[in-house]
Amino acid sequence: MKAITIFLWTCMLTHTLGTISERDEEIYMLLDKYGYIERETNVSQSDLNVDQLSLLKKGISRFQKSFNLPVTGKIDFRTVDLLGKPRCGNEDSFDFLKSSDQNRKWSSLNIKWGIYGDYYPNGFTAIAQKAFNIWSNHVNLHFRRVISDANILIAFKSGKHGIIRNDKASCLGRFDGMGGILAHADYPDIYKNAIEIHLDKDEDWDLTNTTLAGKTNLFLVLVHEIGHALGLDHSNEFNSIMFPSYGFVHIENFTLSQNDIHAIQKIYGNST
Known part of the structure; x- marks a missing residue:
């Protein structure tokens, strides 16, 4: 387990309006890397920064739903444990039985x-x-x-x-x-x-x-x-x-x- 284990100490985080903590930023980046952060097109960078907390919660929910975890939109032990495991770098796309393209x-x-x-x-x-x-x-x-x-x-x-x-x-x-x-x-x-x-x-x-x-x-x-x-x-x-x-x-x-x-x-x- 890499640096992501530090998140286990901060499962309940306090946020200021429009910003996310440094640790949440790391979770956000992992979720984004694996394809769970869905941004609206034609959104300005300033709007994106303000909405980052909302995108994070939605990304966590998508991740939890994909792996049949309780969907809370919050980081808990099972979620962060799975998110932090060594893995393939390809994005998660679960069209597993639709790959006959x-x-x-x-x-x-x-x-x-x-x-x-x-x-x-x-x-x-x-x-x-x-x-x-x-x-x-x-x-x-x-x-x-x-x-x-x-x-x-x-x-x-x-x-x-x-x-x-x-x-x-x-x-x-x-x-x-x-x-x-x-x-x-x-x-x-x-x-x-x-x-x-x-x-x-x-x-x-x-x-x-x-x-x-x-x-x-x-x-x-x-x-x-x-x-x-x-x-x-x-x-x-x-x-x-x-x-x-x-x-x-x-x-x-x-x-x-x-x-x-x-x-x-x-x-x-x-x-x-």
């Missing part, structure tokens, strides 16, 4: 993936292939590692970082050191261009077939990000690999949940 899928059944950059841990190639196989077990997609001309580009990045295809161009997401954002991924491109998966280089990655306390299992995170790269949104089902927050699950005999299988087959059809 033809612009959100690969047109080819043969998808090439590659590892890029000057760093990746020993054993990563085998972990990545295993993660891709988790999805190909249920749909007619075939994944192959290549050295160049990949459809899905994978790299370990730190802090504010560039994209793989053009390191001078900044990635819209950024990493925050150990914990917090673990990884993020593109969705399939409407023009069928190559897309990217970024993993936080500063995490204490677990490369084993276990879930070690204090470490983050690389295989589980990569299965999740590949789900995005194939077109899936986040799921609010706790047993889904597409749940946005990292969970400690047994991976020795890991399988997708029925919700995951149904969602990916809705896009690509059943495996033959």
Whole structure:
């Protein structure tokens, strides 16, 4: 748990009219990052500042409703505990079974993936292939590692970082050191261009077939990000690999949940 744990000491906050506290500002920024702050269009910055407390309360309510928590619009222990867990950096969009948009899928059944950059841990190639196989077990997609001309580009990045295809161009997401954002991924491109998966280089990655306390299992995170790269949104089902927050699950005999299988087959059809 990162700095967000300090919020637990201030669940009942006193606000002055039109302003929010520094701690509430941190919560606001997290909710905004994950897609829970909805601003009116054509609103001036001064109006936005005055209405920030209202936007915060609505954002908290949306977050609570999304995860079946009591909807109070106030920060409580369960809300802040879930909000502060290490997780995927993609925004939460729970159109999990609506992801059959033809612009959100690969047109080819043969998808090439590659590892890029000057760093990746020993054993990563085998972990990545295993993660891709988790999805190909249920749909007619075939994944192959290549050295160049990949459809899905994978790299370990730190802090504010560039994209793989053009390191001078900044990635819209950024990493925050150990914990917090673990990884993020593109969705399939409407023009069928190559897309990217970024993993936080500063995490204490677990490369084993276990879930070690204090470490983050690389295989589980990569299965999740590949789900995005194939077109899936986040799921609010706790047993889904597409749940946005990292969970400690047994991976020795890991399988997708029925919700995951149904969602990916809705896009690509059943495996033959």
